[in-house]
Amino acid sequence: MRTPLEQSILIQIRPEKADRDRILAVARRLVAAVDQSGIAEGMVVGSVARDTWLNGDRDLDVFMLFDPSLPRVELEEKGLTLARSIASVYGKRYQEKYAEHPYINALVDGLDVDLVPCYRVASPHQIQSAVDRTPFHTRYISERIGPYTDDVLLLKQFAKTGGYYGSDQMTEGFAGYLCELLIYQYKGFTPLLEAASRWKRYTVIDIEKIAEKEFEDPLVVIDPVDPKRNVAASVSAAQKFSFVEMARGYLERPSAGFFTLMEEPPLPQEEFAEILADRGTFLYCILLRTPSLIPDIVVPQLRKSMAALQGLLERNGFVVNRSDYCMQERLSMMVFELLVDRLPTVHRHAGPPVWERDNALKFLTKERPHLYAGPFIEDGIYVVEIARRHTSARTLLSSSEILETGLGKHVKLSLEEGWEVREGTDCWQEDFSSFLGGFLKKLSPLTRIRKMEGEE
Amino acid sequence: MRTPLEQSILIQIRPEKADRDRILAVARRLVAAVDQSGIAEGMVVGSVARDTWLNGDRDLDVFMLFDPSLPRVELEEKGLTLARSIASVYGKRYQEKYAEHPYINALVDGLDVDLVPCYRVASPHQIQSAVDRTPFHTRYISERIGPYTDDVLLLKQFAKTGGYYGSDQMTEGFAGYLCELLIYQYKGFTPLLEAASRWKRYTVIDIEKIAEKEFEDPLVVIDPVDPKRNVAASVSAAQKFSFVEMARGYLERPSAGFFTLMEEPPLPQEEFAEILADRGTFLYCILLRTPSLIPDIVVPQLRKSMAALQGLLERNGFVVNRSDYCMQERLSMMVFELLVDRLPTVHRHAGPPVWERDNALKFLTKERPHLYAGPFIEDGIYVVEIARRHTSARTLLSSSEILETGLGKHVKLSLEEGWEVREGTDCWQEDFSSFLGGFLKKLSPLTRIRKMEGEE
Numbered sequence: 001m002r003t004p005l006e007q008s009i010l011i012q013i014r015p016e017k018a019d020r021d022r023i024l025a026v027a028r029r030l031v032a033a034v035d036q037s038g039i040a041e042g043m044v045v046g047s048v049a050r051d052t053w054l055n056g057d058r059d060l061d062v063f064m065l066f067d068p069s070l071p072r073v074e075l076e077e078k079g080l081t082l083a084r085s086i087a088s089v090y091g092k093r094y095q096e097k098y099a100e101h102p103y104i105n106a107l108v109d110g111l112d113v114d115l116v117p118c119y120r121v122a123s124p125h126q127i128q129s130a131v132d133r134t135p136f137h138t139r140y141i142s143e144r145i146g147p148y149t150d151d152v153l154l155l156k157q158f159a160k161t162g163g164y165y166g167s168d169q170m171t172e173g174f175a176g177y178l179c180e181l182l183i184y185q186y187k188g189f190t191p192l193l194e195a196a197s198r199w200k201r202y203t204v205i206d207i208e209k210i211a212e213k214e215f216e217d218p219l220v221v222i223d224p225v226d227p228k229r230n231v232a233a234s235v236s237a238a239q240k241f242s243f244v245e246m247a248r249g250y251l252e253r254p255s256a257g258f259f260t261l262m263e264e265p266p267l268p269q270e271e272f273a274e275i276l277a278d279r280g281t282f283l284y285c286i287l288l289r290t291p292s293l294i295p296d297i298v299v300p301q302l303r304k305s306m307a308a309l310q311g312l313l314e315r316n317g318f319v320v321n322r323s324d325y326c327m328q329e330r331l332s333m334m335v336f337e338l339l340v341d342r343l344p345t346v347h348r349h350a351g352p353p354v355w356e357r358d359n360a361l362k363f364l365t366k367e368r369p370h371l372y373a374g375p376f377i378e379d380g381i382y383v384v385e386i387a388r389r390h391t392s393a394r395t396l397l398s399s400s401e402i403l404e405t406g407l408g409k410h411v412k413l414s415l416e417e418g419w420e421v422r423e424g425t426d427c428w429q430e431d432f433s434s435f436l437g438g439f440l441k442k443l444s445p446l447t448r449i450r451k452m453e454g455e456e
Numbered sequence: 457m458r459t460p461l462e463q464s465i466l467i468q469i470r471p472e473k474a475d476r477d478r479i480l481a482v483a484r485r486l487v488a489a490v491d492q493s494g495i496a497e498g499m500v501v502g503s504v505a506r507d508t509w510l511n512g513d514r515d516l517d518v519f520m521l522f523d524p525s526l527p528r529v530e531l532e533e534k535g536l537t538l539a540r541s542i543a544s545v546y547g548k549r550y551q552e553k554y555a556e557h558p559y560i561n562a563l564v565d566g567l568d569v570d571l572v573p574c575y576r577v578a579s580p581h582q583i584q585s586a587v588d589r590t591p592f593h594t595r596y597i598s599e600r601i602g603p604y605t606d607d608v609l610l611l612k613q614f615a616k617t618g619g620y621y622g623s624d625q626m627t628e629g630f631a632g633y634l635c636e637l638l639i640y641q642y643k644g645f646t647p648l649l650e651a652a653s654r655w656k657r658y659t660v661i662d663i664e665k666i667a668e669k670e671f672e673d674p675l676v677v678i679d680p681v682d683p684k685r686n687v688a689a690s691v692s693a694a695q696k697f698s699f700v701e702m703a704r705g706y707l708e709r710p711s712a713g714f715f716t717l718m719e720e721p722p723l724p725q726e727e728f729a730e731i732l733a734d735r736g737t738f739l740y741c742i743l744l745r746t747p748s749l750i751p752d753i754v755v756p757q758l759r760k761s762m763a764a765l766q767g768l769l770e771r772n773g774f775v776v777n778r779s780d781y782c783m784q785e786r787l788s789m790m791v792f793e794l795l796v797d798r799l800p801t802v803h804r805h806a807g808p809p810v811w812e813r814d815n816a817l818k819f820l821t822k823e824r825p826h827l828y829a830g831p832f833i834e835d836g837i838y839v840v841e842i843a844r845r846h847t848s849a850r851t852l853l854s855s856s857e858i859l860e861t862g863l864g865k866h867v868k869l870s871l872e873e874g875w876e877v878r879e880g881t882d883c884w885q886e887d888f889s890s891f892l893g894g895f896l897k898k899l900s901p902l903t904r905i906r907k908m909e910g911e912e
Contacts, residue, residue: 344736
């Protein structure tokens with residue numbers, strides 16, 4: 001029933017036997033180590049546990065299930081101690097990381113292993129933090145996904161190509177668990193695509209018919225183990241419809257391109273300058289030191305900060321065409337493409353309505369250094385024309401006003417150390433050149449795939 | 457009870473005895489002429505009939521009341537014939553004019569006389585056109601306004617100073633009849649100002665408690681002779697609150713300035729250029745031949761056309777700070793002050809939502825000469841970046857696209873003959889220099905009065 005194309009793709013994306021054996025051996029070894037501690041129970045979760053990992057994936061999640069009577073502080077303490085001792089015995093190097101609570105990330109036999117302490121609760125109703133839910137997900141999927149593991153692999157690779165695989169905040173996309181649930185709901189890759197190609201603005205999927213809550217997200221997939229949770233909460237409308245678009249395109253004319261990862265090639269500075277000149281827009285970027293935290297924490301803060309700065313620009317009259325952000329190891333960039341970067345001195349400032357007598361009087365008699373016009377009355381509202389605080393986007397972005405917007409916490413801390421504003425072709429920088437190329441030549445996933453095919 | 461200030465003002469604004477006698481004599485003579493025709497009855501209406509005209513006013517309205525059984529076409533024919541014969545006997549020169557229906561405007565003894573045919577209906581419910589209502593207004597006011605004629609004079613002069621006297625479309629303000637009703641409602645000039653100083657966003661005055669309809673206008677004064685009509689329908693929020701503002705200012709510190717007409721002085725070209733440079737904005741104007749119709753018809757069309765062109769500018773990305781218009785004998789001007797008059801080539805064009813499958817497919821496969829970016833997906837909507845049609849406000853305002861906006865009928869006909877676009881200091885023209893000065897240095901009436909006082 002698989003097409004020859006899908007068969008050939010599966011050969012590439014299924015884990016190779018040697019790899020598979022090695023990963024499973026490491027998994028078994030680490031679980032045994034947790035069990036032998038006597039204080040916790042080991043459990044492999046994630047795609048390795050469900051046999052739905054893609055060839056080349058090097059991620060292994062081992063959970064350490066502790067007794068739920070243990071106080072939270074002790075769980076963290078004992079959990080980290082155990083994880084550290086296991087990591088130091090089996091791993092090459094390890095580091096402490098922090099999501100909802102701390103865990104250990106270790107390099108073991110070339111695998112990127114997360115050792116995560118959690119509570120061994122009897123039912124999902126009793127979970128104390130999000131990680132306690134994961135073992136239930138693994139059990140739910142493991143019991144059902146057997147016939148569809150190849151379909152899950154195809155979907156994951158498809159979503160990776162489209163740039164919306166992963167529930168991390170960077171991609172806002174389809175988590176592995178979500179891929180598995182979608183495949184299970186529609187019983188296969190092709191039936192899912194057929195359904196998705198007809199998805200409307202809002203889609204609700206409730207496999208176990210247990211929903212206890214209404215969601216406003218563009219895609220709602222009720223968690224079979226937690227009726228109050230939307231597994232697809234992180235999927236943005238843009239990502240949902242990138243999937244819908246690719247589903248339509250694939251059904252119409254399938255090709256290997258739908259499973260072929262294409263990194264945005266770095267954009268040379270010259271070409272960057274040409275594109276920018278062609279567009280005629282005013283590009284500004286802010287460079288800041290990347291906060292030393294995991295992307296799952298930094299990226300949403302960058303997104304929030306970018307939106308806050310876009311708001312600041314627009315409130316000051318600078319029209320933003322598009323904005324984006326990119327987190328890299330050392331530096332992060334927020335980029336703003338403006339249609340207008342210089343404005344006249346005159347700035348209209350609306351005061352109170354004339355019918356609010358006390359406010360109107362205060363406004364009228366206020367001392368002002370210089371008025372260009374007014375006070376005058378428009379639609380019953382007092383207006384004065386005063387000097388604009390920032391007549392150029394550069395002075396605005398360079399001013400401390402940006403620190404008073406709704407920035408993410410750690411992004412704000414980083415900006416307080418300083419930031420750099422660049423303009424036009426100076427925004428180009430080697431390590432951001434792929435990002436900037438993708439930004440300026442922005443395409444939907446299907447358009448990018450078809451374009452690649454056309455160029456071949 | 458009159459303050460010495462008000463007494464001294466009244467001496468200036470009450471018609472002089474000689475003038476008064478002359479006007480009343482002309483009025484009597486014309487009414488007698490209508491009566492003698494045997495086909496209609498003469499009646500003086502307007503401020504002369506009510507003894508509420510200002511010194512220097514030269515307007516006299518004589519209505520010719522015909523039998524309501526006369527067909528409309530005959531009314532116009534016979535009415536114009538009679539008016540012409542009277543005008544040619546008593547007047548120096550005359551011309552036919554047209555509002556809701558035709559009438560004769562004649563110069564008689566230095567007075568600007570309108571001879572208007574209408575129906576002599578038994579009650580306001582039977583009126584066939586707006587002019588039939590006028591005799592009822594005159595009767596209503598004449599029977600009541602006696603004790604308050606001085607108050608009406610003060611209010612009219614006060615409103616003239618503020619620039620909102622007259623119901624014509626140019627001023628959008630307070631008609632004579634409205635002034636009379638307001639004075640009658642509050643029993644005097646000062647009590648009216650005290651009430652107005654506390655007016656809220658919406659004000660409803662219903663002297664006879666007969667309202668049969670709700671209005672959304674900022675000021676509603678139910679016509680005592682027609683419960684479905686708002687006498688203040690032409691009063692804009694800006695004008696209502698100009699009056700409110702002046703009322704507060706006068707009560708706080710009365711002065712002759714509130715009754716002293718101040719023409720905006722012509723602004724010399726040099727000073728105009730200085731102000732413009734100081735503001736830093738981009739001024740554009742459109743000059744067109746003034747349609748040969750009365751201001752009451754042309755002015756609302758200019759206002760509508762200006763709003764339509766402002767919309768066109770804004771839809772094309774050119775940010776408008778303010779706009780205004782000015783009708784003069786030969787030429788009319790619409791002026792637009794822009795914050796942005798040049799824009800980059802790139803123009804974002806939103807397409808259909810991805811979930812509208814057929815439209816989405818058509819959009820995706822549409823042939824386009826050149827795309828700067830896209831199609832990409834934002835919030836589930838397809839977007840492409842294409843070449844902007846107009847990258848400068850001048851080419852937009854010079855293009856035939858302006859003829860496809862919601863222009864007033866006769867303004868459109870005039871523009872179809874051609875128009876001139878001017879920019880920056882070239883907008884200056886001798887006969888529009890007062891208008892342009894008032895536009896650039898826009899002030900509320902009270903601010904203007906206080907400023908004059910400060911300069912004295």
